[in-house]
Amino acid sequence: MSDSLDRLYQAVLAARDLDPATSRTARLFRQGPDKMAKKLAEEAIEVVIDAVAGKRDAVIRESADLLYNLTVLWAGAGVRPEQVWAEMTRRERMMGIAEKLPKSPKVAKSRSGNRRPIDALEDRIRKLG
Numbered sequence: 001m002s003d004s005l006d007r008l009y010q011a012v013l014a015a016r017d018l019d020p021a022t023s024r025t026a027r028l029f030r031q032g033p034d035k036m037a038k039k040l041a042e043e044a045i046e047v048v049i050d051a052v053a054g055k056r057d058a059v060i061r062e063s064a065d066l067l068y069n070l071t072v073l074w075a076g077a078g079v080r081p082e083q084v085w086a087e088m089t090r091r092e093r094m095m096g097i098a099e100k101l102p103k104s105p106k107v108a109k110s111r112s113g114n115r116r117p118i119d120a121l122e123d124r125i126r127k128l129g
């Protein structure tokens with residue numbers, strides 16, 4: 001899958017400076033990050049609605065639209081796909097290590113309540129050295 005997204009990302013970069021009248025991607029870049037974010041959110045909602053409705057084929061189509069709009073947003077935000085793959089690999093490794101760790105009491109959320117389990121796990125692994 002990452003190969004497809006890598007190719008799409010390169011295509012999005014290539015379309016960035018095309019004529020917005022004929023290129024949706026160029027138009028999105030011209031409209032800026034707020035529009036990119038709006039389109040991505042809209043696509044995510046369309047995937048959700050179709051999934052809840054059990055429309056499998058629509059979920060497939062809308063998921064492709066979602067991934068397209070995600071790569072456009074990445075490009076607009078200066079995020080490269082390999083940075084996302086690296087983060088996913090990091091988490092995969094941590095989860096792999098986690099399976100071998102002794103079970104620990106559920107990590108209490110910090111007062112702000114926004115502690116992500118993956119970050120708490122990373123702290124545990126770091127403390128174990």
Ligand SMILES: N=c1c2ncn([C@@H]3O[C@H](COP(=O)(O)OP(=O)(O)OP(=O)(O)O)[C@@H](O)[C@H]3O)c2ncn1[C@@H]1O[C@H](COP(=O)(O)O)[C@@H](O)[C@H]1O
Pocket residue numbers: 008011012015018022023024025026039042064065068
């Ligand atoms: N992969 C895609 C791709 N996936 C989805 N889309 C478009 O994104 C839209 C997502 O659905 P929406 O319901 O949001 O679109 P819509 O119904 O037309 O409504 P609006 O977005 O116009 O409001 C669809 O119109 C699709 O045509 C894409 N548009 C372009 N690409 C690729 O991006 C590259 C650049 O293409 P251009 O943007 O055409 O230069 C090429 O490699 C293309 O294949």
